[in-house]
């Protein structure tokens with residue numbers, strides 16, 4: 411194992427403090443997909459370079475990670491990459507088709523094809539470029555804010571591997587679940603192992619917090635998610651925590667509001683992310699004081715102009731309160747969002763929450 415890398419001292423730790431439920435002078439805010447196509451400077455980088463080439467070039471990945479931070483006073487950076495680098499590391503081809511999204515030319519349609527999936531994976535060999543991007547970015551951040559690493563959750567990754575892309579009704583993947591439950595568990599367990607090694611590598615490379623994205627949790631019934639989703643999320647959180655108890659772990663299981671209670675009781679995560687389909691007070695009732703919450707402004711609010719953004723942000727803050735809370739959207743930025751949207755949102759979170767905290 412390599413020696414621990416030396417990094418610049420952290421100057422803004424309010425995001426890390428909120429993850430652990432400590433007091434903060436204002437509510438921290440970052441935005442899912444804060445680097446992306448709504449930024450002209452991102453589009454400029456992408457004009458000449460393919461999406462996964464950006465991911466594989468530490469200099470470029472670092473550059474686009476820092477772009478939103480140079481525009482907005484965000485309280486955390488998230489490394490520029492994609493959840494689909496994990497299937498790539500397992501030998502599956504993934505293309506990013508402009509205007510359409512990810513595409514697997516040869517999805518794993520049948521359990522007999524599991525032999526095509528490379529396992530075990532040496533993440534240092536296959537995903538070393540992500541680790542290099544994290545180390546470089548943490549250096550270049552100069553301690554401005556903490557750096558978040560991430561992975562897709564096993565269930566969400568499995569849906570892409572089997573369906574070959576988004577936008578389907580998950581019929582192939584659900585056929586696996588219903589018809590081949592054992593093989594489904596086998597595939598999920600393989601993905602879980604790689605996710606754990608990948609997250610541990612990200613911490614060693616400089617990630618100061620980690621988020622697990624289960625973007626397609628919403629596709630499973632509560633009963634199926636309990637069997638095919640939650641246990642793997644818990645395994646990931648527990649194994650990473652066993653080695654790095656101080657690194658905050660965030661779980662964003664989009665649409666699985668019914669899972670909040672169980673996830674909060676598992677002890678595997680410090681923070682649970684919410685989309686906009688749940689009222690903050692209801693979410694807090696489910697999770698008690700066991701975890702911090704993150705979210706959950708409807709991304710479409712960012713189309714509505716400064717006044718509406720401030721009004722909706724104020725309502726959101728009033729409902730979450732300022733403790734054990736990280737402001738974010740309920741899902742990622744859209745490519746069509748106006749650039750003024752995040753500016754108003756970030757400023758509203760900071761100024762309104764600061765007033766709320768000073769009143770107390």
Ligand SMILES: Cc1c2[nH]c(c1CCC(=O)O)Cc1[nH]c(c(CCC(=O)O)c1C)Cc1[nH]c(c(CCC(=O)O)c1C)Cc1[nH]c(c(C)c1CCC(=O)O)C2
Pocket residue numbers: 441442443444445446447456461488489490491492493494506508509510511512560576623625742745
């Ligand atoms: C499901 C998922 C993916 N990727 C990711 C998820 C989970 C989060 C979510 O649910 O949104 C995660 C992701 N993808 C990207 C990041 C970067 C970090 C950030 O700024 O948040 C993160 C955290 C960059 C990206 N990943 C992608 C882009 C846009 C593609 C481009 O630049 O051409 C970016 C900036 C492409 C991508 N990658 C993926 C899809 C479905 C798409 C197409 C979406 C679209 O076109 O809007 C898979």
